[in-house]
Amino acid sequence: MRFSIALIAASAAAVQAGVFTQQTYDDISISGGVAGNAEQEALAVFSALDQNDLASADQDDIDFLNSVNSICNDAEEGAFNPAIDAASGDAADALQRGKIKNKVLKLEAKVLQLKIQQAQGDDVAADLAEEQTKLNNNIQQDEDEAGNESTFLSFDATTD
16 A cells, blocks of 8 residues: 555656746747737746746746746847847847847746745745846836837757
8 A cells, every 4th residue: 555655646746847848949039029018928938837836836847947047148148239239220229129028038037937936935035026126127128119120039049
């Protein structure tokens, strides 16, 4: 009997895996289209996560969110910044809006990661407040440009 209970418990633990699957940057990017809805677009990328029960998220979910943050940061530095520096006028403005949308995705991933850690008992309140402030700032910048074109840039990166 003990063996059966232990086997069931081990099976249940093995079944619980992260809700996210490996994705390319291009698949999760929200930088294209128009500005104004970056927050909703970013939340849609993470819609598989039960935000009403963040304490049940597992390490795979945290790792995925961390990798989204990382590859979005890499795309900002490796694609958006050089493209913006090389562009001018309307093209530069559309690239900047795409960069802001990318930052919303990056920061939304970080905020969700910290909310999970907080729900699981980690003391991350100061980090969460700092990242939430950055996120709110970028959401506001996106909303201020609502309806204006934003440029998608392809970037070669994959989540963990």
